Amino acid sequence: MPTETDDKNHSLFDVVPPAARLADTVTQSIADALLEGRIAPGEALPSEGEIARTFGVSKPIAREALRQLAGVGLIHTQQGKVARAKALNGEPLERFYGFAVRSSLTRLQEANEMRRVVETGIAQLAAQRRNDEGLEQMRAATSKMRSTMLHPHRFTECDIEFHLGMARATGNSMIVVQMEGLGSIQREVSELFTRRSNRSAADWEKTIERHEAVLKAIVEGDEEAVAVAIRDHYAAADIASLEVADILGENSHG
Numbered sequence: 179m180p181t182e183t184d185d186k187n188h189s190l191f192d193v194v195p196p197a198a199r200l201a202d203t204v205t206q207s208i209a210d211a212l213l214e215g216r217i218a219p220g221e222a223l224p225s226e227g228e229i230a231r232t233f234g235v236s237k238p239i240a241r242e243a244l245r246q247l248a249g250v251g252l253i254h255t256q257q258g259k260v261a262r263a264k265a266l267n268g269e270p271l272e273r274f275y276g277f278a279v280r281s282s283l284t285r286l287q288e289a290n291e292m293r294r295v296v297e298t299g300i301a302q303l304a305a306q307r308r309n310d311e312g313l314e315q316m317r318a319a320t321s322k323m324r325s326t327m328l329h330p331h332r333f334t335e336c337d338i339e340f341h342l343g344m345a346r347a348t349g350n351s352m353i354v355v356q357m358e359g360l361g362s363i364q365r366e367v368s369e370l371f372t373r374r375s376n377r378s379a380a381d382w383e384k385t386i387e388r389h390e391a392v393l394k395a396i397v398e399g400d401e402e403a404v405a406v407a408i409r410d411h412y413a414a415a416d417i418a419s420l421e422v423a424d425i426l427g428e429n430s431h432g
Contacts, residue, residue: 190216190224204233204243212252212263219265223253266351271359279366289363294412296356297341301392301408302401304347312347316340316393323389327382334368340389347396388414 190211208229211217224232229240244261247253251270255261279286304312319340326332338361345357388411395404 200233200235200239201242201246204229204235204239205246207233208243208247209252212247213266217263219263221263222260223263225260266355268355268358268361271356272362275359276362276366279363286363286366290367290412293360293363294408296360297344297412298405298408300345300348300353300357301396301404303350303353304344305396305399305401305404307347307349308396308399309347309349312343312345312349313393313397315343315346316396317343319343320386320389320393323386327379327386330368333382334365337368337389338364340393344392344396385414 208217208223217223223229223244226237226240226244229235229243230237233240244253244255248255248261249270251267252264253261254264275289279289319336322336323333323340326336341360341364342354342357345354348354388407391407392404392411395401395407
């Protein structure tokens with residue numbers, strides 16, 4: 179017999195007729211509730227039993243739906259505890275990219291090419307919208323880069339903050355999630371730079387100047403200039419990867 183809790187859950191989720199895969203239907207409905215804010219980050223989800231009753235499915239189907247949601251990073255699950263909603267972020271995407279780019283230098287070069295294509299559009303949108311929070315994050319990251327020169331790990335974190343700021347400057351939350359996911363690629367590209375034995379203080383300075391060129395074009399709302407600045411920025415990363423490939427004796431096309 180339906181309980182008061184079941185009635186509450188029916189109002190929380192959009193219960194639709196079962197599709198070919200019941201778990202997918204349940205997963206989509208709960209995902210909608212999470213992404214639309216009907217379940218806030220940190221809030222507990224109904225139990226497996228409650229979800230099963232709400233959707234008229236078995237507990238294993240409810241369990242599979244929760245497993246899918248955890249897999250894409252929308253909820254946190256722990257054995258013996260209730261599942262809880264997580265804030266939308268790029269963590270699952272970052273894990274995927276991390277595995278991919280560490281598999282071979284070729285994958286890393288492809289990832290860097292993808293970043294150039296994606297971030298050119300992001301930078302141009304940032305130049306259109308110029309969200310204040312994002313611009314301030316970019317300025318702060320650029321400033322911190324100068325104090326972290328010759329310290330690869332700290333410099334890389336500043337680099338990641340800069341690109342996140344660029345994403346925030348678009349005012350688009352999905353773009354921010356995408357940029358968070360690209361963080362693992364940024365770390366690997368930075369590692370390429372540090373593996374070059376001939377990297378000098380002048381090289382670090384040029385890296386900062388390339389970031390400053392991107393920031394300047396965005397602040398000025400110059401979409402054409404920022405596209406050029408992004409291309410120049412990634413051309414340098416391509417050169418670094420080719421130099422490391424030569425050092426390692428690795429065929430970059432294989």
